[in-house]
Amino acid sequence: MSGQSVSLHAYLPFLIDGVWVTLQITFAAMALAVPVAFLLAAGRMSSWRVVRLAAGFVIELFRGTSAVVQLFWAFYVLPLFGITLSPMAAGILVLGLNEGSFFSEVVRASLKSIVVGQREACVALHLPRRYAFWRIILPQALPVMIPPFGNALVLMLKFTALVSLVTVQDLSFRADQIRTALGVSGEIYGVVLMIYFALALVLAGAVALLERQAARWAGRPVPALLPWLRAHASPVPRWALGR
């Protein structure tokens, strides 16, 4: 038994390298997903019917088909058309476009959630449309988008395990290799589960801080950091503490 633990220990640096790969894919795919989501949302809100239909088609295409099949497509079928992607690039592309399609609906709903009065004020003040969007509507829509963005980010982190299917050496891929080498599944998957959990916690915390910042942009009152932390970080609800 103890011999096995020692060898698992020896594999830890190998596993940590996998964490970096997983994080790289997560951030790269999100970095692709956000602009894609804005583009698709803009397409869905276009005044041209053709553009609306095209954006809707792309969204439904990615939402409505299996991500694994899309991944296989990008990795195994695209080369037949002369487009060869590295496993990493294929993974980032598919995950990014997928999330972009889902998130475009969040973007669209957030932009629409800005009350009609704000848009009418922009018209009544004769503000140029570009200015109205970037300086009036978007700063107010961003805080609405951030909680679902945090959700999407954590989902993306877990979603990245898919890319191990096309030989990307991410956390899951390496866990599988260690399992094969050592023949122990309990320990190794336990460790990997905890690593994913720890990463997700850190990401969720970072998004919560981002949410505060966005509320500040939108002109909403933001409580000081310490009392806010005390109110949000405790796993025990306040009513349970009898205060």
Place this chain on the structure above:
Amino acid sequence: MPGDDRIAATGGRPPMVRMAGVSKAFDGRTVLDAVDFAVRAGEKVTLIGPSGSGKTTILRLAIGLTKPDAGLIEIDGRYLWHEIRAGQLVDAGERHARGVRRVVGMVFQQFNLFPHMTALQNVRDPTIQVLGLTRDEAESRAVELLTQVGLADHMAKRPAQLSGGQQQRVAIARALALRPKVMLFDEVTSALDPELVGEVLRVIRELAHATDMAMLLVTHEISFAEDIADRVLMFDAGRIVEDGPPAQVLKDPTHPRTRQFLRAIIER
């Protein structure tokens, strides 16, 4: 009759807002039914009538927030949604309308200030965008206007830190900053606590007496209407049923619907 002199003062001047045969329906419900009227440069006109009678729609049409189903709207001598090409009246688009409605300003019932900007930024930044003022010019104009509406001490505050009455005064300063020739006031005191109504009406009253802007005001404050208006238009079911000086329309109405409406308001 008192009030006639005020009409005489604006008589002979060109119309600033003119509507001819303007109709508008929402979801099949007729809100305006072939309305004709004109407001001359400098004239102060209040629009009264029961809710749903089309008063607010008139203001929204005058600033291009909605498009009429039929009829012509003219702002400062130019058609809002039409232009004359080779002697023919033809439809014109959004771009044309943007240019024409530039001389119109509006204050809303719900203020609609930008919540992520300070009072000063709310007043200052549109002038940079729309009038092309430099930052310094825009800033001094904003300071001047905010001081004029009594908010010199609150310029650095965000809308959420201001009372309703203060927010509405910022909104008035913001609209004035763009140097409109016509100002539209859409029930600007209806969303305010009763004790805050006075400060907003005082600002508008001073404005009405001190400036040469045309003003269209939708209001339920009858004594206020009487005080500042050159003319009162009574709306009912999408039509203007009475049009005259306040001393006549408000004190000695001829139309039974006006009498009924005023009685209901006074007994409120």
